[in-house]
Amino acid sequence: LDNADDLAEYSERHRQAVLDAPVMLRVRELDKSFEGLHAVNKVSFDLHQGEVISIIGPNGSGKSTTINLISGFLQPDSGLIDLADEPVAGLSPADMSERGLLRTFQNGRVFGGLTVEENINLGYHRRLVAARPFKSLQRYPIARWLSLLAETGVALVPGPRTRREADEVNIRVDREIDRFRERLSARRRDCTYTLSYANRRRTEIARAHISEPKILLLDEPTAGMNQSETAEVLRQLQYLKAQGHTILLVEHKIDLVTALSDRVLAMDGGRVIAQGAPDDVRNAPQVVEAYLGKRR
Ligand code: ADP
Ligand code: MG
Numbered sequence: 001l002d003n004a005d006d007l008a009e010y011s012e013r014h015r016q017a018v019l020d021a022p023v024m025l026r027v028r029e030l031d032k033s034f035e036g037l038h039a040v041n042k043v044s045f046d047l048h049q050g051e052v053i054s055i056i057g058p059n060g061s062g063k064s065t066t067i068n069l070i071s072g073f074l075q076p077d078s079g080l081i082d083l084a085d086e087p088v089a090g091l092s093p094a095d096m097s098e099r100g101l102l103r104t105f106q107n108g109r110v111f112g113g114l115t116v117e118e119n120i121n122l123g124y125h126r127r128l129v130a131a132r133p134f135k136s137l138q139r140y141p142i143a144r145w146l147s148l149l150a151e152t153g154v155a156l157v158p159g160p161r162t163r164r165e166a167d168e169v170n171i172r173v174d175r176e177i178d179r180f181r182e183r184l185s186a187r188r189r190d191c192t193y194t195l196s197y198a199n200r201r202r203t204e205i206a207r208a209h210i211s212e213p214k215i216l217l218l219d220e221p222t223a224g225m226n227q228s229e230t231a232e233v234l235r236q237l238q239y240l241k242a243q244g245h246t247i248l249l250v251e252h253k254i255d256l257v258t259a260l261s262d263r264v265l266a267m268d269g270g271r272v273i274a275q276g277a278p279d280d281v282r283n284a285p286q287v288v289e290a291y292l293g294k295r296r
Pocket of ligand 2: 063064065106
């Protein structure tokens with residue numbers, strides 16, 4: 001997929017194919033207000049298996065709130081969220097991640113005192129590792145652990161019980177790092193607080209990905225990155241798409257996600273103002289209007 005024509009053709013075929021796939025995430029009339037501010041206003045959409053949908057919109061349009069509602073970090077005032085036909089609205093972040101809904105955060109949340117490997121290892125268990133399998137864990141008191149985990153939506157389960165299980169996990173983690181090796185390999189034994197912002201965010205995506213999520217929710221995965229870091233993350237996401245992952249992505253820069261997305265959902269003032277193929281949405285008059293005078 002090195003040239004633009006191939007990518008365009010691949011994208012179009014992908015778009016058509018995923019629309020026939022089963023619905024993985026069904027959102028209906030999702031609603032959330034903060035003290036009179038209608039942050040998310042009757043948002044409805046379907047995300048199909050293998051589909052990549054980007055939610056675009058100016059700052060403050062309700063994108064993060066939508067992701068926070070879907071991942072259980074906020075409770076909706078009303079509306080339905082079904083994951084693979086099972087109602088999940090109102091569940092906790094840990095329950096959501098246990099069901100296969102994994103996310104990253106607008107500002108990135110990795111455990112600074114753990115190494116790259118250890119952070120990714122956590123994701124493998126999806127819920128943590130009561131047995132404290134790595135040394136670095138012992139730097140944190142358990143109460144601190146629990147609150148850190150709650151912040152990232154990881155819950156508590158037993159870790160590997162045998163040496164063999166632990167070895168298998170380590171092989172998976174190695175593979176995951178090699179997949180994202182461009183920058184992470186050399187740093188795999190370093191604590192993430194020593195990493196660049198972009199590398200911390202890459203670690204976070206790897207941690208979510210190794211959980212084999214049914215759905216990956218990404219809140220502005222390229223925010224605060226320079227051009228080459230952004231391009232690298234977009235390549236990483238193209239790769240995940242080609243592997244068949246189902247992704248819901250938030251991005252305020254509409255141009256970044258056009259090539260990647262099967263469909264785009266544009267929000268403004270808490271509402272979905274347009275949805276459809278990327279080019280149709282970016283050229284829709286109400287979308288152009290919403291972006292007029294705002295950063296694009
Ligand atoms: P976006 O991610 O599109 O920039 P957000 O979903 O973060 O937008 O915010 C939508 C609106 O809701 C904004 O006006 C924001 O200030 C407000 N908002 C978001 N979270 C809270 C909160 N926890 N309490 C009060 N207002 C909030
Ligand atoms: Mg946001």
